[in-house]
Amino acid sequence: MELRFDPENPRYEYIVQEDQLHTALEFLEKEKVVAVDVEATSLDPITGYLIIIQIATPHISYIFDVRKIDVSDNERFKKFLENKKIIKILHNGKFDYKYIKAKTGIELDNIFDTMLTEAVLNSGVGKAYYSLKDLVKKYTGIELKKEVRGTFERVTAKTKLDESQLKYAAVDTLIMFPVFEAQLEQLRNNGLINIGKLEFAVTRVVGNMEMAGIYINKEKWSSIIKNLGEKRDIYAKQFQEAIKPYFVASSIDLFGNHTDLINMNSQVQLMDLFNNRLKLNIPSTGDAILAGTDHPVAKILRDYRAYEKLVSAFGDSLLQKINPKTGRIHPEFNQLGTATGRFSCNNPNLQQIPRNSEEVQFRTCFNPRPGYKLVVADYSNFEMRILAEFSKDAKMISALNSGLDIHSYTASLMFGKEYTDDFKKKYPDLRQIAKPIGFGLMYGMGPVGLAGRLELETNRKFTKEEGEDYMNRYFSSYPGVRAYLDKVAKEAVRNGWSITPAGRKRWYHKPERDDPEFRRKQAQIEREAKNHPIQGTNADAIKYALVFIQERIKKDKVDGEITLTVHDEIVTEVREDQAQDWAEVQSEEMVRAAKLFIKNVQIRSDPFVGDEWEH
DNA sequence: AGAGGTGGTG
């Protein structure tokens, strides 16, 4: 790889005045591809300060000091960064996009993201995050020095930037060209250009979504947690009381206070209790095992666990993530956080907030700001519809297109009963069996797993033979499904990858023939590959939908923003008077996105307008 | 610091 600059002595121009800015733009406007980076005082664009924006050609980096020039006021600068024709190479451009938008109002456009590209090129076999350092090493062999980066944290409005800082800032942009060129070639070779474009478009939407955040009612949340904590404590006390007989002496500390006999959160101590003292011989302390254990202590532990889980995972830690400046939660969405193309979410993970039940209503604490509404829309039975489309199974397609209750219909085929509108009421037990089978088989589940799953769902024993029988009944009902899943699994094992119609690939580490775990590893690939095109297409569709929805918000001048996405669901926060009309648009755009890949099966998305998340 | 167990979501 030949470099067009000297990493020890990069060419750069430090721009601190208006006239310099125009001269620099004069040169930059001639380029088709530039590299962009920013340096700021912290990782949080809401509370941090932007210091410089670097824009480079392959030969020279222009370093705009935004402390000295007010670029938010500069039409020409804005036009350049928002120009849809000029490609801007960035590494983790979401970060730069957010900073630039927050501090200058400029919305960076036409991003090529080297971090996302690497993730797309290595999905299934690579890392969740690639640093620029990783990529520079991989594609150029150069060891990028990152020590200078930390010095920007201490920069204020008056700090004079030194030469090492300016050189560092310049290298960070110049070095992106060779990475970009190598990656672009790789994207082409793997047919991943369109997925790359999709991810680059999505990253701006995600930037907006993270900046928007979502409001949470602190007081309500705290009171739910407090209540759950009290209930947990009652079970904790009961538990310690109930196990006393199994210990020789009760524990009393130096001050005469009773202390706990065991730590209820310790798996080791629980195993000792259950197996050595209670002689129950259980293999683990998981809920499924405890449920089948006829002992009062097990029952108390299960109750304790239910509350402890909610308090520990969703308790005060979540409130500490409220941003002091906005008063809202700004979760981080990693758009390539999974091997299938789905988003992952953290800090906090709002994708795993428990659904509302009679007892616990966490999601009701997420509300719109005054004068606004939450618009919530999800795809209904999406993965089932995707499976129907891909498998071309005539019966499954026609059932979904006729609006039948799909699990009832499946049960009617499996057990030879007539389908009626009240099937769900007439044969609840049959439907209860059909439903988990549909999901399980999409994940490559086998007869034993299926029997176990049915046991959980129905509280009665299922043998391996029954599991096998049900699988056969399901596959005979939908012969196209079996053929499709088998084909996908076989192709993945042969190719070493699987693919969605949108072109998203997932790679697999093929085991060596003489690997002692060959069979296990190959079976794993088969299961993962059966699921990938389905889950991945769900992800592809939701990502197109996010882009479409963002475009409509802008085009229709809707006063609102996207605040959350949870796999098959999108939540927006929209001004009250626009919310009803907008809800229809949001669902339409979701359906339009899904129809890019689903041609023969109807797609449904029903929107809800309200003051609480979930409906 | 990292692994393993447990359990919340789609």
Place this chain on the structure above:
DNA sequence: CATGCACCACCTCT
């Protein structure tokens, strides 16, 4: 022989 896809948070223990 093992036996369901994709995650993240919290806890304990080494």
